[in-house]
Amino acid sequence: MRLSTRVVALCVGLIVSHQAAAAELPQRWVSAGGALSEWVSALGGESKLVGVDTTSQHPDSLKALPSIGYQRQLSAEGILSLRPQMLIGTEEMGPPPVLSQIRSAGVQVELFSAQPDLPALQGNLQHLGKLLGAEDQATQAFLAYQQKLDQQKLRITEAQLKQKSPGVLLLLGHAGGNPMIAGKDTAADWLLQQAGGHNLATHTGYKPFSNESLASLNLEVLVFADRALTGDAARAALFKENPILSSTRAAKDGRVMELDPTLLVGGLGPRLPEALKKLSDGLYLGASDQ
Amino acid sequence: MTTLVKPRTLFIGLSLLCLLAIWLSLALGPVSLPLLDTLRAALRLIGVPIAPDGLEQAELILGQIRLPRTLLGLAVGGVLALSGVAMQGLFRNPLADPGLVGVSSGAALGAAIAIVGGSAFGGLPESFGPYLLSLCAFLGGLGVTALVYRLGRRNGQTNVATMLLAGIALTALAGSAVGLFTYLADDATLRTLTFWNLGSLNGASYSRLWPLLLVTAGVALWLPRRAKALNALLLGESEAGHLGIDVEGLKRELVFCTALGVGAAVAAAGMIGFVGLVVPHLVRLLAGPDHRVLLPASVLAGASLLLFADLVARLALAPAELPIGIVTAFIGAPFFLILLLRRRA
Numbered sequence: 001m002r003l004s005t006r007v008v009a010l011c012v013g014l015i016v017s018h019q020a021a022a023a024e025l026p027q028r029w030v031s032a033g034g035a036l037s038e039w040v041s042a043l044g045g046e047s048k049l050v051g052v053d054t055t056s057q058h059p060d061s062l063k064a065l066p067s068i069g070y071q072r073q074l075s076a077e078g079i080l081s082l083r084p085q086m087l088i089g090t091e092e093m094g095p096p097p098v099l100s101q102i103r104s105a106g107v108q109v110e111l112f113s114a115q116p117d118l119p120a121l122q123g124n125l126q127h128l129g130k131l132l133g134a135e136d137q138a139t140q141a142f143l144a145y146q147q148k149l150d151q152q153k154l155r156i157t158e159a160q161l162k163q164k165s166p167g168v169l170l171l172l173g174h175a176g177g178n179p180m181i182a183g184k185d186t187a188a189d190w191l192l193q194q195a196g197g198h199n200l201a202t203h204t205g206y207k208p209f210s211n212e213s214l215a216s217l218n219l220e221v222l223v224f225a226d227r228a229l230t231g232d233a234a235r236a237a238l239f240k241e242n243p244i245l246s247s248t249r250a251a252k253d254g255r256v257m258e259l260d261p262t263l264l265v266g267g268l269g270p271r272l273p274e275a276l277k278k279l280s281d282g283l284y285l286g287a288s289d290q
Numbered sequence: 291m292t293t294l295v296k297p298r299t300l301f302i303g304l305s306l307l308c309l310l311a312i313w314l315s316l317a318l319g320p321v322s323l324p325l326l327d328t329l330r331a332a333l334r335l336i337g338v339p340i341a342p343d344g345l346e347q348a349e350l351i352l353g354q355i356r357l358p359r360t361l362l363g364l365a366v367g368g369v370l371a372l373s374g375v376a377m378q379g380l381f382r383n384p385l386a387d388p389g390l391v392g393v394s395s396g397a398a399l400g401a402a403i404a405i406v407g408g409s410a411f412g413g414l415p416e417s418f419g420p421y422l423l424s425l426c427a428f429l430g431g432l433g434v435t436a437l438v439y440r441l442g443r444r445n446g447q448t449n450v451a452t453m454l455l456a457g458i459a460l461t462a463l464a465g466s467a468v469g470l471f472t473y474l475a476d477d478a479t480l481r482t483l484t485f486w487n488l489g490s491l492n493g494a495s496y497s498r499l500w501p502l503l504l505v506t507a508g509v510a511l512w513l514p515r516r517a518k519a520l521n522a523l524l525l526g527e528s529e530a531g532h533l534g535i536d537v538e539g540l541k542r543e544l545v546f547c548t549a550l551g552v553g554a555a556v557a558a559a560g561m562i563g564f565v566g567l568v569v570p571h572l573v574r575l576l577a578g579p580d581h582r583v584l585l586p587a588s589v590l591a592g593a594s595l596l597l598f599a600d601l602v603a604r605l606a607l608a609p610a611e612l613p614i615g616i617v618t619a620f621i622g623a624p625f626f627l628i629l630l631l632r633r634r635a
Contacts, residue, residue, distance in 0.1 A: 051609060069610030072478070073485050075492050077355050078609030081320035092478060097493035105350050185476075205476045 025133050026108055030079055032071040032089035034262060035269035036112055037062055039125065040088075042270045043141060045132045051082045053089075057262045058271065076101035086131070090114035090267065114267040116190050118146060121268045141270075148273035149194075152280065156196035159284040166220040166283050168197035172206055172261060175228040177241050180206040187264040188225070191272075195279035197221065211244045221283055222250040225261035234258065257282045294576050294633075297583045304590035308364075311597035315360040316352060318601060320608035323348050358494040363600050364593040365499075365506040366491070366559045367569075369551040371592025372513055374566035375584055376544045379520040381450055384574075387567035388552040390457045391545055392434035395464035397556040398487065400430020402471035405482050423486075424498065424557035431553035434460055439545050448541045450527075488613030489562035491600050498558055505554040509547045510589055516540060517581040524579065564619040565592050568626050575629045595622055 030051040031037040037056035040049060046061065053071045056062050068079055071089060076098045079087060086108040093099065093111070103109050112127060113120035122142050129138025170188045173179030182188030183203040192199045200217050201207075222245065226234040235256060239246050250256060263275050295303070317328050331348035334340050335357065342349070373388040381390065388394060404426035438460055442453025475483060519540050522530040531537050552566070569592045570584065577583050599617040606612055 054610075067607075067610050069607070070481065070485075072482060073490070073492065073611065073613075075320070075604060075609065075611035077351060077604065078320040078611055080351065080355075081322070081609050095493045097495045097498075101354055101493070101495075104354060105347070205474075207473075 025131065026085035028082070028084045028086070030068060030082055030084040030087045031056060032068065032074060032087065032093045033112065033114070033267075034058070034265045035114075035267045036088055036090065036124070036128075038269045038271070039128055039141075040132070043125075043128060043132055043134050043137055045128075045134070048132075050084055051079065055262075055265050058269070074098050074102075076105070080105050080107070086110060088112060088128075088131075112267075116187055116268055118149065118268075121145065124267070145268075145270075145273060149276075152194065152273060152276050155277075156194075156280055156284075159196060159280070163284055165196055165198040167200045167218050168192050168221045168223060168283065169200050169209075169214075169217070169219055170259070171209070171222065171224040171238070172264070173224065173226050173238065175226065175234075175237055177237075178208060179224065179238065179242065181209045182206055191259075191263065191276070191279070192223070195276050195283055197223075197279070197283050214244055214248065217248075219248045219250045220253070221255045221257060222248065223257045223259050223279065223282075225259040225264065227261050230258065255282070255285075297577055297580075297587075300573075300577045300583065300587055301590075304587055304594065308590045308594045308597075311594040311601075312360055312364070314601055315363065315597045316356050319351065319356060319604060321347075321351055323351065328352065358496055358499055359491050359600070360597065361499055361503065362491050362494040362558060363597045365502050366555040366562060367565055367593040367596025368589040369502075369506040369509055369555050369592075370562065370565040370596075371569035371588040372509055372585065373548040373551045374568075374592075375570045375581070375588050376513060376520075376548050377566070378570055379523060379581060380541060380544045381454060382524060382526075384571060385567075386454075388548050389461065389566075390454060391548060392438040392457050392460045392464065393431040393549050393552045394556065394561060395461040395468075396434025397427040397431035397553060398468050398561060399434070399464040400426035400428070401486050401556075401560075402468045402483060403430070405486065406471045406475045406479050421498075428553045428557040430464075431556060432549050434464060435545060435549035435553075439542075446538070448538060450541070485613055486560045488615035489560035490611070490613050490615075491559055491596075491603070492611055494558075502554045502558045505550055509551040512543075513547055514582070514585045516543065517585050520581040520585075521579075560613075560615070562596070562615050562618055564615075564622050565595060568622055569595060572622075572626060572629060575633055 027048055028050045029040065029045070029048045031040055031049055032053040034055035034057060037049065037052050038058050040046060041059055041062070049062070049065055051066045051068050052062050053068050055071055066082060068074055071092055072094045074093065074095070079102055084107055087102055088110045090112050092114055099109055110127065110131065112124045125138045125142045126135070129135040132138070170182040170192055171179035172182060172188065181201045182199070183201040183205055185204045186206060189199050200219060224234065224238055226238070229237055235258070239251070245251055257279065259279065260275065263269065263272060316332060317325065327345060327348040330340050331345050331352045334342065334345065334349060335353050370388065377386040377388055377390055378384055380386070401423055404423040408422055438453055438457045439448070441456035442448050442450070444452070472480065472483060519530070519535045522533045522535050523537070523540065527537050555562070570588050573584055573587045573591050577587060595618065596614070599614050599621055602617045602621060603612045603614045
């Protein structure tokens, strides 16, 4: 009897406190940012999302939500038609007149950082935690993330003692055709560095590759990110469309890796540490066995 | 040349069509408002004192989002169509469109400089940033057009054929410059550039609207006064001269009005193709080549086409939005083909 009273009291307490919190926190969210949407889901807020932009592709369940278009080309009335209480996005979100229209309609607009670094992520997660009412969870998520990246760094440092950084190129393409090489100042370059690779590309930004310059490089590992195909199909298409690639050292050694191109958009996402580990395992063969 | 409809019927029809387009553009959108609310909010906006209870959202959406957007669509559609008529009249060539004197490619170059250069220089004051793109596009259009006009002049005479060729050359030059900027752009600016090239009425605000409305009103009031001169020009330049028309002055006015009008339209809404080329044809197919009818009718037709296209743009993928440049051709071209085939039959 006493137990059941306690249980009832606990339930009532939970419901009341939940409702009290719910009254203050926005319950209908629209997210315009791939990594942000992913974090919202990771922190258990997916049920609050009523719309996402075209860069929000993970987890798969987000694809079922209404799409508000590309994050830089939002439409005020389109977003308002979802009756959101809050719009979250990075500083890339726009255009500015649309954002001010959305604000003047009484929708809270919260901006996050798209910088691919840990301080920015920490700020973003704290901010998200507050908005979700899951601050502890957000702090833990950040600590776990930081730990994983630290371990990653350690692994790379150890591996580099035994082995020189392998020369890598990252190709970003669509169904194998006309791939672009990721140069300096790109998210892909940052990713390669974190995985301990030496990016052989010297240009900045994503540029189409030239066959001749490719032949002169000592390419040890080739990483490709294809927007349309995955797995063997993408690999086959890549080599079929660009036969020059098959004569590279990486292709002869069979060291061709795949990367999910959605990892390259919109700051640090929750899937990144896992992808980095996989990438560095591929770059430093044998390092993971020891 | 027989006409399908009498000018009077055409004007009545086009006016009704335009009013319908305006009403639909105000009444429809991704947010569904009850018809009564839309009406009451519209009345409140024009100053009729009605109790504002429960109308906040309707008034905001109507006043801050749909009305500026509708006005922008009217102005852009009207002025693009009008410039199309002016260019086809000037070159006496039905294939002429406002792009021919370099105004579109110049504006695209200006926009590319603003989008790619602006992000490279950074550090622009926050309040100035949004206007940089419009300003650069406008100046680019005006600059290249002025150059084309200057190249076409010799001994105080403007040679239309030289101007046309100069326009083609400068368009190609500007195109390759835009290509260079495209190559230099990073991913984000590249997408901005692509979207700008497809045009959009999204995010219209009153502060950006006024310059365009003024220019459009000016051009729309000025050009119809030149209808008779344009009709005379159809006979040929020397014939028009013998009829007492100041042909050089007319050419200058036509080029200037086009540069100003298209420059302002492109600066406000990005590149929107098809309207300037095809709307004059549409009207000509219906009512014949008399510029006294053609000029005002094209304004109405261009404005209506753009508003209908914008309706599709904002409703088709709601809550996302299509660039309007895709839609204008998509709904305009089949309509044009139907008219063409009917006329042939």
